[in-house]
Amino acid sequence: MDIDLNDLKAFVAVARAKGFRDGARASGYSASGLSESVRRLETQLGVRLLHRTTRSVIATEAGQRLLERLGPALSEVEAAIDVVNGFRDxxxxxxxxxxxxxxxxxxxxxxxxxxxxxxxxxxxxxxxxxxxxxxxxxxxxxxxxxxxxxxxxxxxxxxxPRSQRFAAAASPAYLARHGRPAHPQELLNHACLRSRFSSGAMTTWEFERDGELVRLDPPGRLIVQAGSAIELAIDAAIAGTGVIYLFEDWLRPHFDSGALEPILEPWWPRFTxxxxxxxxxxxxxxxxxxxxxxxxxxx
Structure with a gap:
């Protein structure tokens, strides 16, 4: 069976992006071109690879099996072709x-x-x-x-950087209203701004000092997705909504400006x-x- 490699790449782009428009943005091809390539591939294989609705595109069981095998295979093809790159200046x-x-x-x-x-x-x-x-x-x-x-x-x-720290912080206004915690356990009585991973698991707050390790799952007045929505939690902390726990480097500009104040700094855990x-x-x-x-x- 003579199948065009570009049709296979088009299918992978659409299946991964779960849409023709997003697939076009990721691959650099037009949405109409991707649609034609996938249609041609389905015709040649004689099986539907994608479920298409007005809102989404989802791989069929056959499409998912093909995607699982094609991803690594196409990567190997690209790597093999890329060997020629080694001869360029x-x-x-x-x-x-x-x-x-x-x-x-x-x-x-x-x-x-x-x-x-x-x-x-x-x-x-x-x-x-x-x-x-x-x-x-x-x-x-x-x-x-x-x-x-x-x-x-x-x-x-x-x-x-080979060493980083997690930091806890709150706004001056929040600390003036609720006091400054002296031990991590006191955070259980504070309004905290939490985050969760895309898997749904909540991030754990960890503190360590002189061999004492404290892991907390404090109450969260605001919960955001880790990474993608964390700026909302930072803005809420600056507005005085509660305590935030995040990478020190991410909060550093707000420490320098005075918008946030470090708390429990001797307890901040360091990691590679x-x-x-x-x-x-x-x-x-x-x-x-x-x-x-x-x-x-x-x-």
């Missing part, structure tokens, strides 16, 4: 990164601009989300994660900074190889 192509929102905000701004300046023919495509995905199946070259969430069969390269991770089971695409070399030379 300047690497070209697209580097696709899957990163948590905090890394996109706190870590990558110091890395991506100088990398793009050093490699003008490389395009970087960053997908920022806090769900834990299979980067190969998702069509990404590499990801950024923290140590406890790294997959064991992946190569990990230190990226950005993020890592760039990627599969060691295949040839590195030229853009990723250039990025890895850039990170190593910058350390």
């Amino acid at each position: 300047t690497p070209t192509g697209t580097l696709r990164l899957n990163v948590p929102v905090n890394a996109a905000r706190l870590v990558l701004p110091a890395i991506i601009p100088p990398f793009l300046a050093a490699y003008p023919e490389i395009q970087v495509d960053v997908i920022a989300e806090d769900s834990f995905v299979d980067i190969i199946a998702a069509g990404c070259d590499a990801g950024v994660r923290y140590e406890e969430r790294l997959e064991q069969d992946m190569i990990a390269l230190p990226l950005g 900074g993020p890592f760039l991770y990627y599969s060691g089971r295949r040839l590195l695409p030229a853009p990723l190889r250039a990025f890895v070399d850039f990170i190593k030379s910058s350390r």
